[in-house]
Amino acid sequence: MAAPSATAFKNARLLDPASGLDETGDLIMRDGLITAFGPKLPKNAAAGCKDVIDCSGLCLAPGLVDMRVQLRDPGEEHKETIASASEAAAAGGVTAMVCLPNTNPVIDDVAVIEFVARRAREVRGVKVFAYGALTRDLGGTELTEMGLLAQTGALAFTDGIHTVANALVMRRALSYASTFGLLIIQHPEEPSLSKGGDMNEGEVATRLGLAGIPDCAEVMMIERDLRLVELTGGRYHAAHVSTADGIEAIRGAKSRGLSVTCDTAPPYFALNEMEVGDYRTFAKLSPPLRSEEDRKAVVAGLADGTIDAIASDHAPHDQDSKRVPFTQAEAGGVGLETLLPVSLELHHNGHMPLLDILARLTCGPADILGLPLGRLEVGAPADLVVFDLDRPWTVDPDVFRSKSKNSPFDERPVQGRAVRTFVGGRTLFSLADGG
Amino acid sequence: MSENSGPSNITFPHRHLLGIEGLSPDEITLLLDLSETYVEQNRKADKKKTALRGRTLINLFFETSTRTRTSFELAGKRLGGDVINMSVAASSIKKGETLLDTAITLNAMHPDVLVVRHPDSGAVKLLAEKVNCSVINGGDGSHEHPTQALLDALTIRRRLGRLSQLTVAICGDVLHSRVARSNIHLLNIMGAQVRVVAPPTLLPAQIERLGVEVFHDMRDGLRGCDIVMMLRLQTERMKGSFVPSIREYFHFFGLDYDKLTVAKPDALIMHPGPMNRGVEIDSELADDVGRSVIREQVEIGVAVRMACLETLASKRTAAEAY
Numbered sequence: 001m002a003a004p005s006a007t008a009f010k011n012a013r014l015l016d017p018a019s020g021l022d023e024t025g026d027l028i029m030r031d032g033l034i035t036a037f038g039p040k041l042p043k044n045a046a047a048g049c050k051d052v053i054d055c056s057g058l059c060l061a062p063g064l065v066d067m068r069v070q071l072r073d074p075g076e077e078h079k080e081t082i083a084s085a086s087e088a089a090a091a092g093g094v095t096a097m098v099c100l101p102n103t104n105p106v107i108d109d110v111a112v113i114e115f116v117a118r119r120a121r122e123v124r125g126v127k128v129f130a131y132g133a134l135t136r137d138l139g140g141t142e143l144t145e146m147g148l149l150a151q152t153g154a155l156a157f158t159d160g161i162h163t164v165a166n167a168l169v170m171r172r173a174l175s176y177a178s179t180f181g182l183l184i185i186q187h188p189e190e191p192s193l194s195k196g197g198d199m200n201e202g203e204v205a206t207r208l209g210l211a212g213i214p215d216c217a218e219v220m221m222i223e224r225d226l227r228l229v230e231l232t233g234g235r236y237h238a239a240h241v242s243t244a245d246g247i248e249a250i251r252g253a254k255s256r257g258l259s260v261t262c263d264t265a266p267p268y269f270a271l272n273e274m275e276v277g278d279y280r281t282f283a284k285l286s287p288p289l290r291s292e293e294d295r296k297a298v299v300a301g302l303a304d305g306t307i308d309a310i311a312s313d314h315a316p317h318d319q320d321s322k323r324v325p326f327t328q329a330e331a332g333g334v335g336l337e338t339l340l341p342v343s344l345e346l347h348h349n350g351h352m353p354l355l356d357i358l359a360r361l362t363c364g365p366a367d368i369l370g371l372p373l374g375r376l377e378v379g380a381p382a383d384l385v386v387f388d389l390d391r392p393w394t395v396d397p398d399v400f401r402s403k404s405k406n407s408p409f410d411e412r413p414v415q416g417r418a419v420r421t422f423v424g425g426r427t428l429f430s431l432a433d434g435g
Numbered sequence: 436m437s438e439n440s441g442p443s444n445i446t447f448p449h450r451h452l453l454g455i456e457g458l459s460p461d462e463i464t465l466l467l468d469l470s471e472t473y474v475e476q477n478r479k480a481d482k483k484k485t486a487l488r489g490r491t492l493i494n495l496f497f498e499t500s501t502r503t504r505t506s507f508e509l510a511g512k513r514l515g516g517d518v519i520n521m522s523v524a525a526s527s528i529k530k531g532e533t534l535l536d537t538a539i540t541l542n543a544m545h546p547d548v549l550v551v552r553h554p555d556s557g558a559v560k561l562l563a564e565k566v567n568c569s570v571i572n573g574g575d576g577s578h579e580h581p582t583q584a585l586l587d588a589l590t591i592r593r594r595l596g597r598l599s600q601l602t603v604a605i606c607g608d609v610l611h612s613r614v615a616r617s618n619i620h621l622l623n624i625m626g627a628q629v630r631v632v633a634p635p636t637l638l639p640a641q642i643e644r645l646g647v648e649v650f651h652d653m654r655d656g657l658r659g660c661d662i663v664m665m666l667r668l669q670t671e672r673m674k675g676s677f678v679p680s681i682r683e684y685f686h687f688f689g690l691d692y693d694k695l696t697v698a699k700p701d702a703l704i705m706h707p708g709p710m711n712r713g714v715e716i717d718s719e720l721a722d723d724v725g726r727s728v729i730r731e732q733v734e735i736g737v738a739v740r741m742a743c744l745e746t747l748a749s750k751r752t753a754a755e756a757y
Contacts, residue, residue, distance in 0.1 A: 206639035207456070209556035209578030209616060214640075279557030323535055325555035327576065 006030045007425070008046035012055030012386065014039070016062065017359035018375035027060055029382040032425030037376055055386055058419060061358055063095025063126075063383040064340060065374045067263060067365040068239060068311035070161075070332070071128075074115065075104025080316035080403050082116070086125025087401035088336040090428035093385035093418030094312070096127035096366075096373050097336070100160035101138065108133035108144045113152045126423050127383070129371070134159045134173050134184065140166060143173060147180050155369045156237070158185035161286060161315075161332075163221060165191045170225060174234025183368070185237045186225055188246065189287055193217040198327055200273040200288040208279065210326060213288050219245035226253045229260060237368060238262040240313050242287045244297030251306045261368050262306070263360075265313035266335060266342035267408050269298040275408060279326040282408050285313075286331035289408075302360060303352045309365035310357075312339040316404030333408040337400050340387065342409060344416035347389075354389070382425040391417045447746045451563045451570040454579035455620040463624060466742050467589050473738035474593070477513070486745040487516030490547040494520045495537070495562075496573070497553040502708055502733070503573050503582075507550045510740035516547075516748075534558060538565035548747055551575075556613075569747035571740075577611050577639075583707050584617035586739040588625065590732050591662055594703055599626030604656050604698075605647075606632040607666035607688065607715050608677070610639050614707045615666055619645050632656030633688065636677045637668075653688055658697045665690050665706045665715050673714065681714050691717040695726070703728050 009027040014037060016022075025039035028046060036045050046052065066089065072080040089097050099116065101107035107116065107130050120128035132154030136142040146157055157177060164170045164186060177184050194213045199205050201212025222238055226249065229236045241247055241262045253260045267285055272295045275283040283289055301307040315332025322329050343361060346352045366374035373383060395412045397405035421429040447462055455463075476482060492511040494504050504520060511518040523537065534553075541549065542565075549570045551559045556576030563570040574580040592598055603622050609615040609631050622629045623646045631642060632650040643649050650656030657663060668684065678684045690704065704720065704727045712718040721727055 201640045203641040203644040206641055206645065207616075209576050209613060212640055279560060320533065323561075324533060325553065325558035325561055325576075327555045327557075 006049040007051040007053060008049040009053050009055050009060055009386070010046070012058055012060035014376065015059050015355060015358055016376040017355045018363040020355060021376065022355055027376070027384075029384075029422070029425050032382055034376060034378055034380050034382050036378060053386070053420070057388070059387050059389050061385055061387070062362045062374050062376055063385045063421060063423065064093050064361045065365045065371065066094045066097040066312045066314070066336065066339060067309055067369060068265070069097040069099050069314040069336065070102060070316065071099040071116070072316055073103065073119065074112075078403070079318050082119045082128060083123045083125065084401060084403045085314070085336065086123050086128070086428075088334070089126045090421040090423070091401050091418065092312075092337040093340045093387055093421055094126060094336055095383035095385065095421060095423045096129065096371065098129040098131060098155055098369065100158065101131050101133040102160040106133050106137050107131070107154070108136050108138070110145070110148055110152045113149060113154055117153060125428060127373070129153070129155050129369075131156050131158050131160070131185065133157070134164060135169065138162055140164060141169060143169070143176060146177055146182055150180055150182055155371070156183035156185050158239070159187065161187055163187050163189050163191050167224060167228065171228050171232060174228055174236065175232040178232060178234045181235070183235045183237055185239050186221070188218050188221040188225065188238045188241070189213075190217040190220045193220070197288070199276050199284065200290050202273065202291060204273050204276060208276065215243045215290060215294060216245065218243045218287060219249050222246050222249045226258065226260065229253070229258050235259045240265045240268065240287060240311070241301070241307065242268040242290050242298065243294045247297055247301040247306055251301070254306065261308045263309035263311045263365065264298050264302065264307050265311055266339060267313070267333065269295060269302060270342050270345060271295070271408060281322045281324070281326055281329035282333060282406050282410055284326060284329050284331050285333055285408065299346065299351050302346065303356070308360065308368055310339070310343050310360040311365065312336050316402055317406045318404060322406050333406050334397070334400065334402045334404050335407070336402060338395055338407060338409045338414070340385075340418055341393075341414035341416045344389065345414065348415050382422055384422045385418050386420040387416060387418045389416050391415065393417055447750065450747070450750060452581055452743055452747065453560050453563060453570065453572045455581045455584050455617045455624070456579065458624065460624055463585070463588070463621060466585055466739070466746060467592060469742035469746065470585065470589050470735070470739040471593075473741045474589075474735060477734070477738055482513050483515060484513060484741075485515045487511060487514035487748055490516045490748055491545065492516045492518045492548045492550065492744065493541065493544070493546040494518065494573070495523065495541070495549055495551045496521070497523045497551070497558070498574070500552055500573070503552065506733070506736045507573065507740050509737050510744055513737070514741055514744055516744070534562055535565055538562050542567050548744055569750065571743055571747065574613050576613065577616070578613050579617045580613040581617050582736070582740055582743055583614050584621040585743070586732055586736040587618055587664065587705060587707070588621055589739055590705065590728050590735050591703070593735070594728060595661065598622065600628075601662060602628045602630065602660040603662040603664060604630045604632050604660045605664045605666065606653065606656065606690065608637045608668045608672065609633050609642060609666065610637045610677075611669070611672070612666045616645070618664060619647055630656050630660065634678060653690070653694045654697050657694060660698050661702055663690060663695070663698060663702055663704050665704065667707065667709065667711060668715050670711075685714055689713070689715055689717065690720060692720055695720070702726070705729065705732060708733070
């Protein structure tokens with residue numbers, strides 16, 4: 001599909017969190033780039049535009065940058081592929097996503113990074129980036145060739161869904177990565193406390209007879225890592241923070257001026273441990289859904305900027321991984337198609353200004369990763385989402401583009417939806433096409 | 436309903452018996468009253484009844500069990516049913532057959548009642564959602580073991596005449612115990628005061644929210660109580676992981692005559708079995724017929740399972756007639 005030469009978006013609510021723009025206006029895109037936008041474009045700005053899209057009543061914002069996605073490709077293509085994840089992303093307004101290294105083979109080698117990049121080019125969907133494994137085969141002991149992997153395109157280094165448990169390995173990783181200014185991303189959970197755990201420790205777990213994971217498992221690992229950040233001067237990012245204490249530790253580190261950031265995912269500000277209900281495996285996540293107090297602390301952390309980004313934490317699983325007893329079920333939920341609407345709940349519920357929410361979804365993660373994405377800029381690639389802020393709908397995983405249907409938001413009534421998604425000026429999703 | 440249904444007008448509204456949590460006092464009383472009639476029946480020479488004639492009961496055990504399986508088998512046979520025991524050892528699971536595959540296989544055999552034991556909490560409920568017959572939870576992970584709680588309740592009621600206002604101390608490995616959870620629910624529903632006594636390593640988080648008083652000292656916990664329920668501590672948990680040693684555990688948390696002196700003079704001792712003599716209970720005390728009702732629990736277990744089987748099977752008859 002050839003990129004349309006020129007398109008004009010008229011009468012849109014232009015939202016650019018990076019610059020604070022929130023005004024009704026137009027945006028012109030030519031040859032895949034943003035060429036002009038603003039509330040008062042000259043009359044002739046749209047001259048020569050073949051397509052004119054009337055965006056009255058709709059929002060136009062930078063496409064979402066999702067910094068935490070499990071792709072399953074290569075290795076588990078029956079759960080998800082780069083192609084299916086890309087379609088799901090576009091349907092959710094996501095124009096760039098970063099995959100964890102827990103593919104098979106693991107992304108701990110230059111060849112695998114190149115493989116993912118090639119597949120992504122073939123798919124020609126949303127932008128796909130990858131993290132490199134921090135340790136070989138995610139084994140937690142030997143460092144990968146971080147410098148070479150970074151040159152090939154690895155955006156940052158992480159052991160994905162595994163904690164880097166060994167303090168010495170983490171020390172050396174932070175220290176070595178600082179040579180190249182590379183970012184280390186941690187799944188912050190003390191593994192000796194979380195091992196064998198099914199859900200958050202507390203009354204619900206006790207009633208259900210499920211093994212609990214104490215909430216302090218998170219803050220213990222974060223606090224250990226923060227000491228190592230102080231020791232090494234490395235750059236550190238805590239993924240999917242879920243507890244009040246964990247967020248408070250990050251807040252303190254930021255105020256001390258450490259180079260520390262963190263993200264969370266929609267389940268942790270929209271759901272709590274009660275979702276497990278009667279052994280609902282779709283509510284089995286890692287870290288586990290926490291208490292209501294923790295959920296409120298995540299909302300507060302997003303609102304005050306302690307939490308820099310919201311990621312989908314997309315974790316596709318097939319039925320065989322979820323339709324089993326709770327203890328045996330895999331942890332994680334799909335999230336690409338619910339990232340935007342569930343995040344917009346923060347606006348509809350009055351917890352955060354709309355621009356702040358969008359910042360956590362666009363320029364926030366882009367800045368952490370050093371990507372020139374997630375903002376409206378003249379001359380930048382037209383990675384855009386047009387969304388209806390108020391449109392009510394009900395989450396129905398059966399119509400998800402994702403190959404896997406394991407959504408913790410199954411049947412949730414939500415408000416707000418991507419209507420069209422563009423990457424480099426090309427339409428990758430249009431709600432009218434069947435949504 | 437059969438002639439054994441008793442004077443109550445209450446009916447049992449549930450298709451399955453998956454747990455005690457959620458049952459009403461009337462429903463529990465209904466099951467206990469019906470069980471009571473079978474206790475007497477089982478002591479006669481002719482024990483055979485016909486409530487399950489033509490019906491198939493499958494005992495599906497994913498975890499080894501002698502006592503519970505035998506108890507259900509005997510209960511099914513005494514009611515005239517055809518009883519089949521299926522032990523789904525780890526082998527089947529290793530072959531890749533899932534719980535839901537098993538459900539499909541079972542549906543094709545048209546059982547009327549399934550008794551299921553599974554090492555994972557919630558697994559019996561998952562299976563119950565996928566089969567066409569009634570399901571009795573024979574123990575799922577650390578979640579519930581409802582027939583054990585019912586038989587414990589009937590044992591207490593027969594000895595002391597009531598459940599309400601009694602003080603019951605549940606001692607030992609509450610963390611891993613489905614028996615403890617079912618008993619806590621049942622005793623609370625029926626108006627008893629429930630205590631748990633154990634070191635904190637053997638208590639689940641926020642157990643007090645289930646309506647129990649928590650003690651870490653046996654003498655404090657047993658003081659003035661009517662019933663002492665001991666729980667089994669599994670061997671792999673007593674060697675340094677949850678408690679330092681058998682010797683230390685028995686010293687502080689094992690039930691013996693000395694610790695028992697603070698309980699009521701006629702306090703009864705119960706144990707769901709199988710016992711670890713010299714670990715959680717003194718051997719001589721376990722055999723003391725004046726204090727221990729452990730053997731009686733086993734006898735009453737058969738009667739309670741007959742009542743549960745009949746109650747669920749009769750619902751099926753009603754459904755078909757409808």
